Amino acid sequence: MTKIITDIKKINEVLDRGTIVQILPTKQEFVKALQSGKKLKFYIGFDPTASTLHLSHAKNFMFMEKLRKLGHEVIILFGDFTARIGDPSGEISARMQLTKKEVTENVSLWRKQVLHLMDFNSKENPPKILYNNDWLSKLKYEDVIELASNFTVQQFIERDMYQERLKSKKPIFLHEFLYPLMQGYDSVAMDVDGEVCGTDQIFNALVGRNLQRKLKNKNKFVIAVTLMENPKTGVLMSKSKGTGVFLNAEPKDIFGQIMAQPDEMIEILFINCTYLSLSEIKKIMQIPNPKDAKIKLAYEITKLVCGKSEANKALESFQKTVVNKEIPEEISEVKINKLTQPLVDVLVAANLASSKSEARRLIDQGGVKIDGVAIGDRNAVVDPVLGMIIQVGKRKFIKIK
Numbered sequence: 120m121t122k123i124i125t126d127i128k129k130i131n132e133v134l135d136r137g138t139i140v141q142i143l144p145t146k147q148e149f150v151k152a153l154q155s156g157k158k159l160k161f162y163i164g165f166d167p168t169a170s171t172l173h174l175s176h177a178k179n180f181m182f183m184e185k186l187r188k189l190g191h192e193v194i195i196l197f198g199d200f201t202a203r204i205g206d207p208s209g210e211i212s213a214r215m216q217l218t219k220k221e222v223t224e225n226v227s228l229w230r231k232q233v234l235h236l237m238d239f240n241s242k243e244n245p246p247k248i249l250y251n252n253d254w255l256s257k258l259k260y261e262d263v264i265e266l267a268s269n270f271t272v273q274q275f276i277e278r279d280m281y282q283e284r285l286k287s288k289k290p291i292f293l294h295e296f297l298y299p300l301m302q303g304y305d306s307v308a309m310d311v312d313g314e315v316c317g318t319d320q321i322f323n324a325l326v327g328r329n330l331q332r333k334l335k336n337k338n339k340f341v342i343a344v345t346l347m348e349n350p351k352t353g354v355l356m357s358k359s360k361g362t363g364v365f366l367n368a369e370p371k372d373i374f375g376q377i378m379a380q381p382d383e384m385i386e387i388l389f390i391n392c393t394y395l396s397l398s399e400i401k402k403i404m405q406i407p408n409p410k411d412a413k414i415k416l417a418y419e420i421t422k423l424v425c426g427k428s429e430a431n432k433a434l435e436s437f438q439k440t441v442v443n444k445e446i447p448e449e450i451s452e453v454k455i456n457k458l459t460q461p462l463v464d465v466l467v468a469a470n471l472a473s474s475k476s477e478a479r480r481l482i483d484q485g486g487v488k489i490d491g492v493a494i495g496d497r498n499a500v501v502d503p504v505l506g507m508i509i510q511v512g513k514r515k516f517i518k519i520k
Contacts, residue, residue, distance in 0.1 A: 133182075138391055139342060141318070141342070142341070143340065144340075158190060158191055159194050161183065161194050164302065172366055174388065175364035175515045177233075181394070182197065184237045192244070195445070199223065203218070205295070249309065257476065258304070266304060299322060303326035303329070311331075350383050373421050373433070389419075393419045393420060436519050451516070453518070471511040471515055487509070489510075
């Protein structure tokens with residue numbers, strides 16, 4: 120039987136780290152529940168609307184792992200049904216609806232990306248993975264009507280995003296009103312004691328809290344966590360907008376993406392995306408050169424996401440290619456079928472640029488080298504030969520085979 124940890128010091132280590140923004144109804148009631156010795160059931164939901172997760176998602180999985188280590192049951196819910204509706208939260212226009220096939224493919228990719236973040240091999244109390252299609256697809260029309268009868272149009276239409284759309288005369292589709300109902304019903308179907316969510320999901324989580332109270336006569340805690348925004352620019356990591364450090368990248372690329380983060384994100388990422396203690400983080404943040412702290416950060420996160428062995432390789436690669444400006448020993452090989460051709464075409468063919476326009480931009484910025492020589496002419500024509508090394512930026516290398 121799993122031991123429930125009620126030590127207030129250990130509980131506060133989880134709650135006071137800086138990840139939590141708000142606890143409803145109150146933090147005091149939540150702490151009391153954690154100290155009760157009762158095994159509580161928590162869940163966090165993710166709509167698989169893209170093929171990859173980023174570090175802001177990672178820190179949520181890590182928070183759930185901390186609740187699990189306190190002895191509680193934790194559920195990772197993949198919204199394979201709700202993703203096909205499209206969550207309207209924070210959007211000034213309707214989200215694109217996904218097909219069942221797209222959602223299924225994304226779920227498969229996500230599962231692989233979170234395996235290092237939680238102990239799914241725990242014999243006593245492993246995290247559970249559930250899918251809301253298992254119950255939402257079985258709701259009858261009369262069930263949906265009954266759920267809807269618990270709320271008013273005024274409650275939903277008062278949300279800021281809908282008010283913005285009304286002002287700008289943009290449409291509000293009826294199916295978007297159904298999304299909070301469906302997410303809210305997840306809490307009822309799983310009979311949870313608490314939901315962990317981003318601050319953009321508080322409305323939806325409160326819908327679930329109301330349904331739990333009305334249909335099961337049970338209170339549910341809502342634990343809202345940070346969205347990890349840049350404190351200077353307010354920019355968020357977003358899977359739908361393609362911004363952030365993504366978990367499906369190669370270890371050396373994850374390391375490099377973290378090194379590319381602005382200095383103001385160093386402490387935020389240490390707190391949210393590592394298991395280092397706050398006292399350890401405080402010491403690291405006192406290092407005079409932010410770059411040294413960032414290298415430590417990149418190593419810790421890469422180790423967490425990819426494992427220690429891969430993190431060691433990524434650190435070694437960074438030291439060689441960026442710090443010492445050496446060419447790495449292991450370089451991916453690419454076969455180029457055509458001979459003489461524009462450099463921009465070679466960059467696209469070798470997947471060093473996503474498009475010709477990006478290739479031109481990289482050349483203009485001086486970011487492209489062939490055998491160590493910078494190429495500044497966007498109209499350059501090259502004759503790819505066996506063994507030629509093309510470099511883009513500080514970390515991307517390919518060898519022509």
